[in-house]
Amino acid sequence: MPKRPSAALRRPRAARSQPPGNRRGVERYDVVIVGAGAAGLMCAAEAGKRGRRVLILEHADRVGKKILISGGGRCNFTNRWAVPEDYQSENPFFCISAMTRYTPQDFIDLVEKHRIPYHEKKLGQLFCNGSSQEIVHLLMTECDRAGVTIRLGCEVTEIKQNGGQNNRFSIETSLGTVNANSLVMATGGQSIPQMGATRFTHEVAEKFGLKVTPGQPGLVPFTFKGPDLEFCRELSGLSIPCLASCNGVRFEENLLFTRRGMSGPAILQISSHWNDGEPVRVDLLPGFDLASHLKEQRLARPKAELATVLSSLLPRNFVRAMCETPMGGTALNNQPINRLPDNSLDSIASALKAWTITPSGTEGYRKAEVALGGVDTAGLSSKTMESVKAPGLFFTGEAVDVTGPLGGYNFQWAWSSGFCAGQYA
Numbered sequence: 001m002p003k004r005p006s007a008a009l010r011r012p013r014a015a016r017s018q019p020p021g022n023r024r025g026v027e028r029y030d031v032v033i034v035g036a037g038a039a040g041l042m043c044a045a046e047a048g049k050r051g052r053r054v055l056i057l058e059h060a061d062r063v064g065k066k067i068l069i070s071g072g073g074r075c076n077f078t079n080r081w082a083v084p085e086d087y088q089s090e091n092p093f094f095c096i097s098a099m100t101r102y103t104p105q106d107f108i109d110l111v112e113k114h115r116i117p118y119h120e121k122k123l124g125q126l127f128c129n130g131s132s133q134e135i136v137h138l139l140m141t142e143c144d145r146a147g148v149t150i151r152l153g154c155e156v157t158e159i160k161q162n163g164g165q166n167n168r169f170s171i172e173t174s175l176g177t178v179n180a181n182s183l184v185m186a187t188g189g190q191s192i193p194q195m196g197a198t199r200f201t202h203e204v205a206e207k208f209g210l211k212v213t214p215g216q217p218g219l220v221p222f223t224f225k226g227p228d229l230e231f232c233r234e235l236s237g238l239s240i241p242c243l244a245s246c247n248g249v250r251f252e253e254n255l256l257f258t259r260r261g262m263s264g265p266a267i268l269q270i271s272s273h274w275n276d277g278e279p280v281r282v283d284l285l286p287g288f289d290l291a292s293h294l295k296e297q298r299l300a301r302p303k304a305e306l307a308t309v310l311s312s313l314l315p316r317n318f319v320r321a322m323c324e325t326p327m328g329g330t331a332l333n334n335q336p337i338n339r340l341p342d343n344s345l346d347s348i349a350s351a352l353k354a355w356t357i358t359p360s361g362t363e364g365y366r367k368a369e370v371a372l373g374g375v376d377t378a379g380l381s382s383k384t385m386e387s388v389k390a391p392g393l394f395f396t397g398e399a400v401d402v403t404g405p406l407g408g409y410n411f412q413w414a415w416s417s418g419f420c421a422g423q424y425a
């Protein structure tokens with residue numbers, strides 16, 4: 001088990017050395033990083049290892065808040081199988097360089113170096129055995145060893161570009177002015193605003209002439225209205241394995257009915273590819289030939305009711321609801337199976353294997369795990385994460401237009417992009 005954090009780690013350096021707010025003169029650092037999340041901390045440790053004097057400015061009262069709540073408190077810190085093709089972006093090639101230079105194995109090696117016990121849950125998803133706090137501790141240890149200073153509860157009020165070669169940026173904060181040669185924006189995406197997420201990085205990008213690709217909440221539960229919502233509420237808590245698809249993308253995982261609609265890994269994954277008003281197709285028995293099975297059952301147990309036959313394959317409550325007040329179309333005609341001709345059995349099979357649901361919306365940024373879109377990669381170097389137009393200005397992590405699926409992919413992007421920026425900032 002990792003050791004208990006040292007006093008210096010529990011109480012970041014900056015807190016020890018913070019002079020009273022605005023009375024302080026102008027300070028100077030080589031690198032200022034805005035945001036002490038996954039990407040910001042990784043970047044800071046790397047830049048610090050290169051001998052750069054690094055300051056992180058974080059407006060929250062502690063670092064890595066999203067890491068702490070991630071993976072149900074156990075942080076799904078990477079995915080063994082994450083490769084660039086897994087990520088969504090206007091430019092799908094942008095992440096290749098960073099993902100190749102800092103791979104899932106590199107982060108696994110770091111986790112092992114810090115002796116953090118972990119396990120693989122499924123599909124290459126790696127979780128801490130203990131708690132997410134161990135990943136925050138790892139990052140803080142790396143930052144501490146690299147001499148990084150962290151200032152918490154610090155609001156950045158203005159960023160100005162200076163003329164000087166070694167002093168390119170002047171950063172006004174609620175705790176005084178800091179000059180820096182490199183500025184790294186690592187404030188994450190807009191998901192979970194109640195935890196301090198902001199659009200700040202995007203505002204800075206726009207100010208410095210970069211475009212921001214419009215986004216929307218990703219990895220987010222679907223909401224429904226009217227009878228469809230009633231259907232979901234009735235089954236709230238029920239989880240069914242399925243294959244969900246829309247816009248040519250498919251995910252085989254579980255679907256979960258909730259009080260507001262649907263969630264579960266299959267729905268969260270597909271939500272990142274869904275646009276308002278579009279239907280989602282759900283195969284409730286993936287890889288299973290339901291039509292042939294029903295015809296066989298008609299011979300084997302002719303008097304059995306359709307609902308009884310289906311209940312051996314799907315949850316009884318779901319089958320009952322689909323017979324009584326179905327969601328997404330026609331009710332299943334429940335009667336002894338020998339009264340149902342082939343074409344009826346075929347359409348029952350397709351109602352369940354191509355179940356079509358149309359969400360009324362999503363639960364929005366409040367419940368989204370990620371924000372799609374972000375700083376347009378056309379304005380960034382894929383090698384360094386530096387702005388092409390504003391030398392010395394870097395963008396990392398979720399704030400950039402690169403988004404991964406569920407399962408450790410988004411932290412891996414934060415580590416990879418933070419690592420690369422840390423080599424050049």
Ligand SMILES: Cc1cc2nc3c(=O)[nH]c(=O)nc-3n(C[C@H](O)[C@H](O)[C@H](O)COP(=O)(O)OP(=O)(O)OC[C@H]3O[C@@H](n4cnc5c(N)ncnc54)[C@H](O)[C@@H]3O)c2cc1C
Binds near residue numbers: 057078408
């Ligand atoms: C509930 C939940 C669970 C998740 N679970 C997982 C998981 O298990 N695996 C996975 O891969 N991904 C997971 N994610 C996604 C993952 O947390 C993010 O993709 C990742 O944290 C992005 O890293 P980042 O450093 O870019 O941003 P963040 O980690 O969000 O860090 C940004 C930091 O910037 C600070 N900040 C914001 N605005 C300002 C400002 N104006 N001034 C100063 N500081 C500011 C924030 O307070 C924060 O500390 C989860 C997300 C959520 C919401």
